Amino acid sequence: MKLKIYNTKSKNKEIFKPLDSNNIRMYVCGPTVYDRAHIGNARPVVVFDILYRLLKYLYGEKSVTYVRNITDVDDKIIAKSSAENKSVNEITSETIKWFIEDNNYLNVNKPTHQPKATHYISQMIAMIEVLILKKNAYVLEDGEVLFSVNTFKSYGSLSKQNLESMIVGNRVDIDRRKKNPLDFVLWKPTSKNNIGWDSPWGYGRPGWHIECSAMSKEILGDTFDIHGGGIDLIFPHHENETAQSICANNKNSLANYWMHNGFVNIEGQKMSKSLGNYLTVEDLRNKNIDGAVIRFVLLSTHYRQPLDWTNRKLTEAQNIINKWFNVINNRDLNINGIPTNKILEALCDDLNIPLVITEMHNLLKEEDYDGFANSFFFLGFNSNNSIKSNNSLDKQTINEMVNLLIVERQNARKNKDYRKSDLIRIKLEKAGVTINDHGNETTWSLKPNFNPSSLLTEN
Numbered sequence: 001m002k003l004k005i006y007n008t009k010s011k012n013k014e015i016f017k018p019l020d021s022n023n024i025r026m027y028v029c030g031p032t033v034y035d036r037a038h039i040g041n042a043r044p045v046v047v048f049d050i051l052y053r054l055l056k057y058l059y060g061e062k063s064v065t066y067v068r069n070i071t072d073v074d075d076k077i078i079a080k081s082s083a084e085n086k087s088v089n090e091i092t093s094e095t096i097k098w099f100i101e102d103n104n105y106l107n108v109n110k111p112t113h114q115p116k117a118t119h120y121i122s123q124m125i126a127m128i129e130v131l132i133l134k135k136n137a138y139v140l141e142d143g144e145v146l147f148s149v150n151t152f153k154s155y156g157s158l159s160k161q162n163l164e165s166m167i168v169g170n171r172v173d174i175d176r177r178k179k180n181p182l183d184f185v186l187w188k189p190t191s192k193n194n195i196g197w198d199s200p201w202g203y204g205r206p207g208w209h210i211e212c213s214a215m216s217k218e219i220l221g222d223t224f225d226i227h228g229g230g231i232d233l234i235f236p237h238h239e240n241e242t243a244q245s246i247c248a249n250n251k252n253s254l255a256n257y258w259m260h261n262g263f264v265n266i267e268g269q270k271m272s273k274s275l276g277n278y279l280t281v282e283d284l285r286n287k288n289i290d291g292a293v294i295r296f297v298l299l300s301t302h303y304r305q306p307l308d309w310t311n312r313k314l315t316e317a318q319n320i321i322n323k324w325f326n327v328i329n330n331r332d333l334n335i336n337g338i339p340t341n342k343i344l345e346a347l348c349d350d351l352n353i354p355l356v357i358t359e360m361h362n363l364l365k366e367e368d369y370d371g372f373a374n375s376f377f378f379l380g381f382n383s384n385n386s387i388k389s390n391n392s393l394d395k396q397t398i399n400e401m402v403n404l405l406i407v408e409r410q411n412a413r414k415n416k417d418y419r420k421s422d423l424i425r426i427k428l429e430k431a432g433v434t435i436n437d438h439g440n441e442t443t444w445s446l447k448p449n450f451n452p453s454s455l456l457t458e459n
Contacts, residue, residue, distance in 0.1 A: 067216065106295050152327050166235070
């Protein structure tokens with residue numbers, strides 16, 4: 001089954017051809033951690049979680065590397081630090097904790113890597129030095145370093161704009177020191193009182209765009225398969241990433257496929273704090289709206305289209321999820337974690353999840369409850385506390401049961417018995433056990449819907 005992806009760069013749906021089918025590499029721009037994640041932030045997290053699940057199924061779990069970065073140094077973070085009289089680390093640590101809690105609530109798989117920008121400063125400085133050496137960047141008297149867009153002939157190719165139209169059509173700071181108004185910051189000087197690092201150009205900190213270029217290069221290499229993010233990132237962020245990476249790495253491309261999800265509006269209006277319609281995942285959690293319902297709404301509109309979040313959609317999603325959970329709870333099901341062919345076909349057609357939802361309804365009409373349940377778990381809708389649980393076993397017994405299965409899975413992986421390894425993983429996940437692999441080590445935790453009786457069944 002061939003995966004087709006709409007490539008923002010070509011504006012066409014293309015058959016996905018990986019650089020290396022044994023090493024699929026995907027980078028998705030993550031949060032700038034200064035405040036609670038709103039549902040617009042949550043949409044790409046959930047969308048690319050579906051793609052991550054699909055890629056692992058198509059190419060094998062160990063063949064996919066998914067990187068979603070964390071921007072933990074930024075003007076907004078510094079402004080909040082100053083306003084609340086807290087250190088930058090306090091702000092970012094708290095916000096990262098919130099972000100992870102939200103993701104767990106939405107049943108989002110942890111990426112392979114979740115790098116923090118502040119851990120890759122040396123790589124950023126090294127890349128900037130290369131760009132200066134190659135005359136793609138220049139240093140101002142105060143130590144600020146700018147990328148020269150005139151030195152990259154393909155600038156604008158991702159967003160399909162030329163330099164003149166970008167200058168006219170976008171708000172660009174008037175800075176007489178710039179060779180071109182669109183030249184962007186690679187390194188900005190700052191006072192010793194603010195967060196910063198020593199560099200060849202003085203004390204300062206990196207610009208936003210260079211962060212992603214340096215992190216993706218370090219973890220995924222000069223060129224990788226898929227780069228994703230929200231549609232608002234196409235210009236200038238992804239355009240600038242492309243320019244500096246291609247120039248620094250001396251390659252023809254940064255990513256072969258660019259994927260972007262649409263905006264989220266609220267009741268037909270743009271989400272804005274000034275309009276009073278700013279909606280966070282925490283707001284929904286505080287209203288006891290289940291993660292499965294939130295996940296459903298975020299996936300109910302095709303990812304490339306704008307999503308209009310409405311109370312009506314929320315109510316409809318709640319009714320559907322309740323119905324689906326009744327099916328899961330009230331039948332003996334044969335769970336293997338493999339979705340039906342029609343579900344896979346829809347997913348492989350540029351993540352056509354609205355069609356997937358239609359097929360889920362059809363599976364119930366056809367009374368294919370096993371196919372429905374396996375597709376349900378594959379899509380990550382098993383994040384609801386309504387799934388029956390039985391916590392009558394004591395904590396020690398539960399720990400022993402889980403650890404035995406973890407060891408059995410590790411042995412299977414060592415023996416390259418990947419089928420057995422996957423079956424054990426699926427069994428653990430179905431029971432409500434979250435597992436995370438770190439090299440040869442595996443850690444685990446229990447979800448609220450943990451059902452120990454599932455661990456007693458045969459694989």
